[in-house]
Amino acid sequence: xxxxxxxxxxTFGLILFGLGTMNRTFLVLALPxxxxxxxxxxxxxxxxxxxxxxxxxxxxxxIDMPVTVKVTFTNQSEKLEQIWAADSLPAxxxxxxxxxxxxxxLDPGESATxxxxxxxxxxxxxxxxxxxSTSDYLGIVRxxxxxxxxxxxxxxxxxxRIPPVPIHPQQTRGYPGTIPARLGGxxxxxxxxxxxxxxxxxxxxxxxxxxxxxxxxxxxDFEQERAADIGLILDCRRESYLATSKQxxxxxxxxxxxxxAQSFLDDxxxxxxxxxxxxxxxTFPGYGKVQRERILAALAQAHPGVSLVDHLEYLPVRFxxxxxxxxxxxxxxxxxxxxxxxxxxRGYALLVISPNPVSFEMAHLPxxxxxxxxxxxxxxxxxxxxxxxxxxxxxxxxxDLSLPFEQAVLTLTRxxxxxxxxxx
Amino acid sequence: MKSVRLAFIISLGLSLACLAAAxxxxxxxxxxLVGLLIGAQWALLGWKGRRSYSLSFLGLLALLIYGxxxxxxxxxxxxxxxxLLAAWDLGEFSAHLVEFAHGQVSPLLVRNxxxxxxxxxxxxxxxxxxALLIKIxxxxxxxxxxxxxxxxxxxxxxxxxRGNL
Numbered sequence: 001x002x003x004x005x006x007x008x009x010x011t012f013g014l015i016l017f018g019l020g021t022m023n024r025t026f027l028v029l030a031l032p033x034x035x036x037x038x039x040x041x042x043x044x045x046x047x048x049x050x051x052x053x054x055x056x057x058x059x060x061x062x063i064d065m066p067v068t069v070k071v072t073f074t075n076q077s078e079k080l081e082q083i084w085a086a087d088s089l090p091a092x093x094x095x096x097x098x099x100x101x102x103x104x105x106l107d108p109g110e111s112a113t114x115x116x117x118x119x120x121x122x123x124x125x126x127x128x129x130x131x132x133s134t135s136d137y138l139g140i141v142r143x144x145x146x147x148x149x150x151x152x153x154x155x156x157x158x159x160x161r162i163p164p165v166p167i168h169p170q171q172t173r174g175y176p177g178t179i180p181a182r183l184g185g186x187x188x189x190x191x192x193x194x195x196x197x198x199x200x201x202x203x204x205x206x207x208x209x210x211x212x213x214x215x216x217x218x219x220x221d222f223e224q225e226r227a228a229d230i231g232l233i234l235d236c237r238r239e240s241y242l243a244t245s246k247q248x249x250x251x252x253x254x255x256x257x258x259x260x261a262q263s264f265l266d267d268x269x270x271x272x273x274x275x276x277x278x279x280x281x282x283t284f285p286g287y288g289k290v291q292r293e294r295i296l297a298a299l300a301q302a303h304p305g306v307s308l309v310d311h312l313e314y315l316p317v318r319f320x321x322x323x324x325x326x327x328x329x330x331x332x333x334x335x336x337x338x339x340x341x342x343x344x345x346r347g348y349a350l351l352v353i354s355p356n357p358v359s360f361e362m363a364h365l366p367x368x369x370x371x372x373x374x375x376x377x378x379x380x381x382x383x384x385x386x387x388x389x390x391x392x393x394x395x396x397x398x399x400d401l402s403l404p405f406e407q408a409v410l411t412l413t414r415x416x417x418x419x420x421x422x423x424x
Numbered sequence: 425m426k427s428v429r430l431a432f433i434i435s436l437g438l439s440l441a442c443l444a445a446a447x448x449x450x451x452x453x454x455x456x457l458v459g460l461l462i463g464a465q466w467a468l469l470g471w472k473g474r475r476s477y478s479l480s481f482l483g484l485l486a487l488l489i490y491g492x493x494x495x496x497x498x499x500x501x502x503x504x505x506x507x508l509l510a511a512w513d514l515g516e517f518s519a520h521l522v523e524f525a526h527g528q529v530s531p532l533l534v535r536n537x538x539x540x541x542x543x544x545x546x547x548x549x550x551x552x553x554x555a556l557l558i559k560i561x562x563x564x565x566x567x568x569x570x571x572x573x574x575x576x577x578x579x580x581x582x583x584x585x586r587g588n589l
Contacts, residue, residue, distance in 0.1 A: 003516075006478070010485070011578075012575075014489075015571075015574050016571055016574065019567045019568075019571045020567070020571070022562070022567060023492070024498075025492040025495070025498050025501065026489075026492055027555070028502060028556060029488070029489075029492060029498075029501060029505055029552070031548060031552045031555055032502070032505055032509060032548025032551070032552055033505075033548075035544055035548040035551060036509055036544055039544050081536070082533065082537075084520075084524065086524075101523075101524055102529070103521070103524040104529070104530040104533055105532060105536060137533075137537045137541075138513055138537075139516060139517070139520075
């Protein structure tokens, strides 16, 4: 109950009753209340002006890196007899040390600071608007000051340094890069033999072929390596993923997507990202470090959601350049096959990085005979699913989550994707 | 924080003692018992730092007003009221401190608060006791006029506060 209202009502009632009944006792009893109320009004009358500032030691951090938050309140008015404020932490932000609230008196120009350290899992955490409250010592006149103080912490996904992922899109861009362009020209990898052209270096001449044709010279041709357009699709449909209390398959997918984005951007490619879940969120294709930051920021906010459309057919195909490389990171569902076949038929080179839900679940189940049988059936179903993709010319990496992503990617580098599937 | 709780218990005890003394003269055992029960419940919750002061405060205040209607000795009632106000304030302050138990609390603030409550309640008691020594004979018309003045004054104060707060 508001103290000022309560005490004023009591004072008013006692005085009126005392005057009405001509009983001095009531008037005498009203006097301490009058003193109480007047003291509050005198000492709490001035309008408080408080400036607040929130400083974060970092606003983009990797997972589990502590962030120190410092909030400073400065009194810009007369003396504030009591001021208190509590910084409410966003959910899932874990406080490690320090204090999130304070209660103090502030002289004019004096400051008070609260400092605490937090850490969090991947995500973007926005601080709620902060309010400070002031009053006189007796709490008679209370005021709440809204402090327009924002702030957010983005906890970026883990990124693993992975070996180069071999991809072969039909279409590449005009800039030099690391992706084989299916075109002869300057390069390292042997591409073919052609007739000698003026300007060819002597080192390029294929003497063995030229010796077979006495009146002609032949030169070795090498495959050009260029930058490519790469579209990453992260499946964010909740029904695609399994999760335990401690682990979620989705986090593995996010880590894989972030690692792939970093790897391709470092090689000079143009990379875009589509998150397909509750809604479709896209990061337009781009190059370099800025694009990497954009993608990581998008991945920091990624979370699995219940999709309004439960299969992939609403994926925006035009988002990707024609005949470019698409990499889908998804545990895959049976109903996704048709859409992936359509992508392939439109000329896109498709690579599916598929965290294996069967091995993930088996790792969390008891080692019993019925479980083993069920696991074997599920594994067979998955092999059939992945074989269908391979038969359509789609490369698949069946990622056993007990292996680090960089190790799983090695199977793509060493041999064919089919090899990878058969052995995992 | 312990000093605030201690001051709260002392104030409440003093208030209950004055109230009991006032009713004791009129052999008001039931009122004394009710007052002690309310006070005990308030003390228990206040010691734990829980907010229940408004109802207990109003209950004891109602007993005080009842005592004033019965024309009990004013000095005891005045002493009880002043201590009651102090206990009410300290109870809330104690609960406020509990909310900030894991935060920063300036020790100077606690000391200043205790000083302020001491001086305000002291001044209230002295002013009330001084008023007991003054006797003014008022006619009914003057009383009504004074009542109107009080009404207008408080209404103005409320308007001022609503405009400023």
